[in-house]
Amino acid sequence: MGTAELVALMLADGRLPTGGHTQSAGLEPAVRAGLGADGKQLHEVQTYARDRLRTVTRVDAAVAVVARHVILTGRPPEPPPSRVDWSAPGSPSREPWSPNHNPNSRLDATAEQAKPGGLGSGLGSGLEVVERAWAARVSSQVVREAVRRQGRLLLRLAGRVWPGVGEYLPPDGEIARPIVLGVVAAVTGLSAEQLARVVAYDDAQTVVSASLKLLPVDPAEAATWLAALHDDIEKLVADVAPLTDVDKIPANAAPLIDIHAQNHVTERMRLFHA
Amino acid sequence: MPETRSFRLGVAGPVGTGKSSLIATICRELADELRLGVITNDIYTDEDARLLRSAGVLDPDRIRAVETGACPHTAIRDDVTPNLIAVEDLERDFAPLDVVLVESGGDNLTATFSPALVDAQIFVLDVAGGGDVARKGGPGIARADLLVVNKTDLAPYVEVDVDRMVKDAEAARDGKPVLALSRKDPASVAKLKEWVRHMTAQVSTGDHTPVDPGPMAPHSHVGEDGSVITHVHTH
Numbered sequence: 469m470g471t472a473e474l475v476a477l478m479l480a481d482g483r484l485p486t487g488g489h490t491q492s493a494g495l496e497p498a499v500r501a502g503l504g505a506d507g508k509q510l511h512e513v514q515t516y517a518r519d520r521l522r523t524v525t526r527v528d529a530a531v532a533v534v535a536r537h538v539i540l541t542g543r544p545p546e547p548p549p550s551r552v553d554w555s556a557p558g559s560p561s562r563e564p565w566s567p568n569h570n571p572n573s574r575l576d577a578t579a580e581q582a583k584p585g586g587l588g589s590g591l592g593s594g595l596e597v598v599e600r601a602w603a604a605r606v607s608s609q610v611v612r613e614a615v616r617r618q619g620r621l622l623l624r625l626a627g628r629v630w631p632g633v634g635e636y637l638p639p640d641g642e643i644a645r646p647i648v649l650g651v652v653a654a655v656t657g658l659s660a661e662q663l664a665r666v667v668a669y670d671d672a673q674t675v676v677s678a679s680l681k682l683l684p685v686d687p688a689e690a691a692t693w694l695a696a697l698h699d700d701i702e703k704l705v706a707d708v709a710p711l712t713d714v715d716k717i718p719a720n721a722a723p724l725i726d727i728h729a730q731n732h733v734t735e736r737m738r739l740f741h742a
Numbered sequence: 743m744p745e746t747r748s749f750r751l752g753v754a755g756p757v758g759t760g761k762s763s764l765i766a767t768i769c770r771e772l773a774d775e776l777r778l779g780v781i782t783n784d785i786y787t788d789e790d791a792r793l794l795r796s797a798g799v800l801d802p803d804r805i806r807a808v809e810t811g812a813c814p815h816t817a818i819r820d821d822v823t824p825n826l827i828a829v830e831d832l833e834r835d836f837a838p839l840d841v842v843l844v845e846s847g848g849d850n851l852t853a854t855f856s857p858a859l860v861d862a863q864i865f866v867l868d869v870a871g872g873g874d875v876a877r878k879g880g881p882g883i884a885r886a887d888l889l890v891v892n893k894t895d896l897a898p899y900v901e902v903d904v905d906r907m908v909k910d911a912e913a914a915r916d917g918k919p920v921l922a923l924s925r926k927d928p929a930s931v932a933k934l935k936e937w938v939r940h941m942t943a944q945v946s947t948g949d950h951t952p953v954d955p956g957p958m959a960p961h962s963h964v965g966e967d968g969s970v971i972t973h974v975h976t977h
Contacts, residue, residue, distance in 0.1 A: 485821035489811040621823045640830075681812045737787050741809040741824070 472657040475630075479652065479666045482677065487621040491614075492678030492740035493520060493671055497728035499682045500735070507684040514693040517675040521668055521700045523722040524606075528615075528646040529667040530708040530717045531602040533660045535595060535650025537712045539636055544594025545714045595636065595647060601714045602644050608726035610733045612644070614742035619645035626652050660709040668701040681739055748779070748839040749945040750829055751938070752818065752855035754882055755866030757848030760892040762790045764866055764934075765843050767925055769799035771935050776840040776942060779832040780805045781825060783817050785847040804836055814847030822859040829859070841942055851880035857952040861945045862887040865955075867911075869893050873902035876911035881956025884914050888921060888937055895924040 482488045495503070495516065503512050538545060606612050620642045626633045632655035637643060646667060653663040676690045711717065732738060753761045762782070769778055778800060782790040784807055791807040794800065808828045810817040817825055829842050844860055846853060855863045865886035867875050870893055876883060883889060889911050897904045904922055911920045919937065923930045944950040 483820070485823050487821060487824040489813045489816045489821060490809050490824050491811065617827075620827065624823060624827070678811075738809060739786055739812045741811070 472659065472662060475652070475656040476658055476662045476666050479649070480669050480673070482673065484625065486625050487618065487741075488670075488674065490741040491618065491674050492682070492742070493517075493674040494611075494725045494728055494732075494742065495675050495678045496682055496738060496740045497732035497735070498725070499679075501728055501731075504679075504683045510679075510683060510685055510689070511693075513675065513679040513683065513685070513690075514696065517672045517693070517697055518700050519722060520671055520675065520725070521697065521704050523720040524611075524725060525668055525671040526704055526708060526718055526720050527602070527605050528671070529664040529704055530711050531598060531605075531644070532646035532650040532653065532663050532667050533708050533711050534601075534714055534717055535598045535647045536653045536658070536660060536663055537650075538594045538598060539651055539654035541712075545597050595651070597714055598650075599644055599647050601717055602646060605717065605719045605721065607721060607723075608729050610729045611726060611742070614729070615644050615646075616642040617741070619643045619648045622652075623648045630655050632656075660711075661705050664705045664708050665701060668704045672697050672701065678740060746833045746837040746839075748829075748833050748842045749862075749942045750842050750844060750860045751941070752844045752846065752860035752863035753866060754818065754846040754853055754855060754863060754886070755848070755890075756850060756871060759848070759866045759868040759871060761845050761848065761866050762793050763925065764864070764890065764892065764923070765845055766794055766797045766799055767931060767934065768843065768938055769794070770797070771931060772841075772938060773800055776938075777836070777838065778804065779836055779839045779842040780845065781828050781832065781842065782807045782845045783810050783814055783825065783847040785810060785812060785814050790845060804832065806832060810847050814849045815853045818844070818846045818853065818855045818859060820856075822856050825859055840946075841938070851875075851878065851882060852956065854882045854886065854954075854956040857954045861950060861952050862941050863955065864888045864890055866890045866892055869897045869902040869904060869907065870900050873907045874910075876907050876914060879914045883911065884916075885918070885953065885955035887941070887953070888919050889915060890934075891920065891922045893924060894922045894930070895926045 478484055495513070498516060503516060504510055505512070603612055606615065620640065622645055623633070623637055623639075623641060623643060626648060627639055630652060633651050636651045637648065649663060649667060652658070658666070672694060676694045679685045679690055680687055708718070729742060732742065753765055755761055765780060769780070772778065780794055780800065782794065782805065784790045788807045791805050794805050795802040806828055808817065808824050825844060829844065832842055833839050844855070846855065854865070863886050865882035865888070867883070867890070869891060876891065891904065891907055891911060894904050908920050908922050921930065921933055921937065923934060925931065941950065
């Protein structure tokens with residue numbers, strides 16, 4: 469479907485105004501911690517991007533795919549009752565983005581704001597279950613906040629460009645970016661494969677282009693790294709695209725990336741938000 | 743205009759011309775009569791935000807920094823979303839605010855704010871950057887709502903003729919205001935205050951239409967009769 473493919477290209481384009489220029493996918497604190505060895509081991513940038521594809525980005529892509537599935541089937545997933553008490557560190561209902569966070573912009577509001585003619589309040593809670601599943605897999609509060617801020621930036625644009633998104637998400641919510649991407653994909657007709665590919669490519673490209681600002685990298689060399697990651701991206705796509713069940717979302721983590729993120733937020737000298 | 747919507751005033755200009763200092767002056771002089779907030783776009787540090795907080799002229803919570811990923815131009819022009827969200831959150835958290843000042847990370851002469859982010863903008867030059875800069879022109883110099891020629895007290899030391907520099911700027915601006923400013927010259931500070939007051943009133947009553955200073959340059963078309971027409975779009 470040509471239209472969906474063009475949507476995928478738009479979503480993968482760094483020029484789309486969603487604040488992508490403020491992100492390094494954790495590369496900046498990693499470089500500060502020694503990645504790249506001051507330019508003497510530049511290939512580590514590619515390794516870092518690959519490590520993300522195998523861990524945190526794999527989780528993000530799976531979450532996006534399941535969120536898309538929830539919208540398309542209109543069936544909210546069953547929340548796992550035995551895990552409700554502990555499975556949601558920093559779920560939106562407990563962890564506002566800032567002390568002055570507007571309660572109306574939380575995901576909880578989805579259920580309240582669901583339109584009578586829409587798919588109903590059950591769907592709002594359906595997305596909430598997926599968002600909690602994502603939060604349970606992201607142990608760093610700083611990373612959760614950054615990903616939710618990225619989600620808000622995308623949601624703001626998506627609500628204008630693809631108004632159907634507003635049927636499922638509140639207009640200015642701090643909602644994890646993979647959830648927002650999943651909804652955009654459902655509304656615009658992206659396949660699960662296209663969606664997973666966008667998530668994976670975007671993450672790898674974020675790392676690679678941030679490296680140009682952080683290390684002495686030849687831009688053409690950086691593009692070569694990105695091309696060399698295509699097999700890893702397609703492997704991720706094949707793994708996560710068939711997922712439909714919240715419980716099957718992988719829980720790969722990269723603790724060092726979390727530690728870097730926690731350090732970055734208190735760092736005074738920084739180019740990138742995260 | 744919703745109650746939480748402030749007058750959003752951008753401050754742009756090259757590095758080191760005194761943008762933070764100008765904002766500190768506005769805060770110091772007007773914090774008693776206007777409810778103010780500040781967003782800074784530091785390029786590499788939170789230096790500007792810290793300078794303003796430590797100046798003690800405004801509640802530190804009302805000063806927030808936005809990272810630009812080393813792209814100060816992008817942050818105020820091509821993709822204003824992170825700044826827009828920061829402005830709106832500040833307006834919401836301290837509602838109602840009268841003015842939110844948005845400081846651009848210091849960039850070059852071509853960087854101007856998108857009208858999607860600010861209602862009006864000040865472009866700041868300084869005498870120490872050279873007396874000929876105003877003559878060189880550019881979208882900010884030619885079409886910002888106010889052009890400030892800053893640090894006039896330094897003119898004797900850098901051998902710049904302030905009057906000449908202001909005349910050059912006025913010639914480039916087609917009648918738009920130019921202000922020769924020094925923190926140490928109370929009369930010039932009073933003029934700055936008056937401009938901010940006037941613009942705040944204009945924006946709040948809806949009498950001000952944001953204009954886009956840039957980045958369109960003079961360019962040529964071939965007319966219907968084959969002749970070449972060179973023109974600048976009206977802003």
